[in-house]
Amino acid sequence: MPLIPLDGGVVDAAGIRTFALSVQTGTTPFRNGVNTNTLGYNGSLLGPALKLRRGEKTSIRVQNQLDEETTVHWHGLLIPAEVDGGPHQVIAPGAQWKANFTVNNPASTCWFHPHTHGSTGRQVVMGLAGLLIVEDPAQAGSELPGTWGVDDLALVLQDKRFTPLGQIDYALTAGDRLNGYTGDVLLVNGATAPVWQAPRQWVRLRLLNGCNARFLTLRLGNGAPMLQMANESGLLAAAVTRQSITLAPGERAEALVDFSNVASGQDVSLLAATATGGMSMGMGGGTGASEVTAMKCRVSLPRQPGAITQPPSAMASAPAVAASVGATVRTFNLGGGMMSSQFTINGRVFDMGRVDLAVPAKTIEIWKFTNATGMAHPIHVHGVRMSLLARDGAPPPAYEHGLRDTFIVQSMETVTVAVETAEVASPTPLMFHCHILEHEDAGMMGQFITV
């Protein structure tokens, strides 16, 4: 089982925690005897998990060793627009870019990936994705498994498609342009159905749907529930018992799983049912909903010293964003896609030179996203604190509480969110977009500035 390496960075003489990322080419042996060309951060495929601490001054130096432009977007981080790593912060081939910021997120599992307009989907499929593990000293009392790779396991789930010669196939079909790119192989941390040697105790799974377009519904093969204790932007006030967890592209969840009573040596599978936002698309080229074994937990290690004996009854969750009566309401209509693969927001396709909205800084507004298309779209808003208020007027379920950065808007649904903008105004645009990367690349994206 390949583990995502945890990188704690180095604190320099000025007290700034510094990290270095090299965006590079490499090869990965996905299949016997074939070296597949891939991209990675500090390696051939994927990237490290950068361990950030709330309140710390942080500097991430990115060296682009590719022969094409890229950007590095810190998905979920509440940082100034200038260092967000969106499509305006292009890193030329051979160039270096530095993101300097103070970490302002609660404890959470965020991630980083390219946001290069028009080539995000390809660069992610080629392997560019890493994790951001945020710790918050004020939440340190939460008793949760936290030994990396031992009882705290990060899983990057992605699908890929290969050419007959074993290279990554990113030749988009008409179906890919409509539904988003789907592969026929599901990889976990870059491996097909890996086996993890798990301890007989409670463990924590950090789940990232890093697919371009596939929605994943995850469950345990032994029928045991998962206790979801965090969604993508932080801890829930109390864990929610779930038989399955559905994640759209870009979304994360954290779950506690109990292996205490699993017989030693036995496998517990993590199963993934896969679909696109529009229709069920089976793995292996078939259609119809299908379920595959994403990975296996081989419960073979003894209970580790310091393991928790029961999940915490309450956790130090970050406060949600609440909107007051009279707050400005903005509407976003998700459209298109009927006879073409052109998706729009408020009737428009993304234009790098057009600012769609100017929003006051340090303000809470109500944003309503209505999906008039025939498929679901996961919406991601950059650089704001955000909480779900309602789905079609009804309060969201408990596992959707707290801070969010990405949320699903189902076909014909309206999702209402409270959005709190950055403290300091900035003329640099921030993005709001569909996280099906082929929709994003084709222009299902808008940008706002703070004034």
Ligand SMILES: [Cu+2]
């Ligand atoms: Cu979309």
